[in-house]
Amino acid sequence: MADPAVIVVGNEKGGAGKSTLAIHIVCGLLHAGRRVAIIDLDLRQRSMAKFFANRAAWMAGNDQVLPMPVEPDMGDGKALAKADEQVQLARFQTAFAQARAEADVILIDTPGGDTLLSRTAHGLADQIVTPMNDSFVDFDLLGQIDPVTLELLKPSIYSESVWEARKHRAITEGRQATIDWIVVVNRMAVAAARNRQRLEERMEKLARRVGFRIGPGLRDRVIYRELFPFGLTVADLSNEVRPVAVSLAHVAARQEMRNLMLALGLDGSALDASLDAAA
Template identity: 50%
Template sequence: MPGADTKPHIIVFANEKGGTGKSTTAVHVAIALAMRGSKVAAFDLDHRQRTMGRYLDNRAATIKRTGRDLVIPRHATHDGENLARFTEVFDDLAAGVDFLVIDTPGRDDRFARLAAQRADTLVTPMNDSFVDFDLIGQVDPDTYKVTRPSFYSELIWEARKARAKVDGATIDWVVLRNRVQHIEARNMRRVSEALNQLAKRVGFRLVPGLGERVIYRELFPAGLTMLDSGEFGEMGLSHVAARQELREMMGALSLPEPALPLFA
């Protein structure tokens, strides 16, 4: 596990398409790592929407209002304009932590590209649809076979090359399948087959993500997560299922964290 005198493991959540659960997933990963005893910082690069920043601000307000002992990463939001400011905040947040979790805008952004080049783990959440798949690959309209990678796959390829030139490190690219629906089985199968084809072609790992659940939207105003089970009463079956999804996702991400039980 990273120590105080070493470079932190940088996790970047990036997708140039909105509505994929990117910020919600990023917050849950940051809180999960902090709950396992890691020192965690969070950097929100989306100065317009700043969902991660507002989520953690809401959490800080809940701590102040209620006196509850909730873990919270040190966090900041970039102004979206100044490269010197980006570097200053990045370096400040990265100092003395084990993990730096970065949330990027759902659009093309130069700071998101810089963050991608610095990533150790790059997470691209997507919904199970060919609309989302089109960001990373194109398919034949009749056979649904992958015809070529899309611009975003090429962008990540360039980020990997740039990173290799800097320090010889590799970027672990993870495509996170969020909001998988339990309907339209044929479409799900086609998307799954296309993802498996493209994963072999451009080199990413497929990981199960979080489902589409109302609970995530309900927890946002208080800055709570599915890990804070004691803060919102007895859990129903959907809550239990959501926590299991989170367990599986954290395990599949294969992050260099202490081997401690999650949600003990």
Template identity: 40%
Template sequence: MLGRRSEKVVRREDPAHLLVCGNEKGGSGKSTLGLHIATALLNKGLRVGVIDLDIRQQTMARFFAYRAQTASIKSLDLAHPRVETLAPVRRDRVSDVTHEERCALFRLLLDMRNDCDVVIVDTPGASTNLSDIAHSQADTLITPMNDSFVDFDVLGRIDPVDGTLKNTSQYAHTVRQARRERRRLKGTVLDWVVVRNRQSAFSSRNERKVDDGLRRVSMQLGFRLVDGIAERVVYRELFPLGLTVMDAEALYALDVCQRSSPSHKAACREIDRLVRMLRLPIDDEGRQRAQARQRLSQRMAAGLRMPEFLA
């Protein structure tokens, strides 16, 4: 069942925007961010597709299964995305597994990008064949991380004295390769967004050091840094219902929270701000930014033109 569409939303003529939630460290909040972004976009009237590549856990797929059950049992009018998963491939040779997985994912991506406005891919917390393919195809890559140097290590190793980047991590190398491949094959630029999750209300010395390190590294690795979601109980307790803070009317109908709840309102503002900061091509501003990235990529591909005598 696809999401409801409002009159203000115009059907995209080009393939759906592909948003990938990626981080090779587990527990960073990929699924939590993905399902909240998906719900926010659904409630804007967009047709959303979800691909859960975490074959073992399938957190996002299970969340939307709960959502369908809640809507059916409680007779609620909830918007639903198209949810797809890939079955495990078992073959004698690793090369056969890799080939079949690659073909299955490309077929699914082609189908969903022609059927939806935005496709969100949730990847496992490890490097896999399917995850690498998703990264190479992404229009926007979201990498959530907690305010901790343990999570910071996913991006690179920093000098403990001056805070400069000593060398990049394997995951940063994967993203760099995905960017190069995308620019070579499609002539477009991957928008990499690092999202800081579980920020506390009060800034500690460690958080300030992490913030300073991230801002330095962002210039070297080429990602945008945005604030994500804080540590709130409401983000976790709604999971068994398949609901998020963005489903206000359903929450009020079930008496899960009150209309005047400050925590609920603050959580909604966080998700709204995050979706705006992603700058997806779902409105005029987002489309203009996507076109600007396209022009930049074309200029980069054309190279620097030089006078003949200098060349």
């Protein structure tokens, strides 16, 4: 069996929407028939792990069957968060080995911040997906700009981290080994703004300089938040699975998911159909 593809969702800034993006990618892959393993390295918060625990509970309480990922056991997250970094690394390596044996895609959700686990995960990635909010505050982790002219000066700390991961991959696996890096802008407001145009121009310059692709993110929609307690995404909604009222906004959200999957080079065909009950 071929080695599984490894997708790392990463950004050293908290609040960028990493876990939201991660669970939607996983659910899109599951509905495309892929065998997915998940590893949640945000040891204290563990939003992705909680989401799929909610999913299992919702299915049991509603007599429904939905696809689920493999989740290697790393033990108690809060206890592990207090453990020595080498202990954390050993647990991660064991979980990763299990995931490689059981899945054809491994998705790793990383914490905000620079940790040994996060650096290790980035070095294993075939693809890094970096969400950022529609803001120069988030851009600051990718690139530094001149405070007077707003011109791009140089790559910032997270771009340097990805460069180190790429260098490590090339050294350990040969020059042909590459990491595809895609940056997506999350939680975009509906209305266009002058600030966004400035941001997009700097992102395009930085993309050419450090080598990432710019992809579509997820807008700030209520549906992405209101389905979380059930462990569901818009990809799961159907005539049988409908814990909330369905509307045209959900159809638009499903299209956003499909566009994201296609930009990542993943199968978006399972999201093609519109919701039958959409108004």
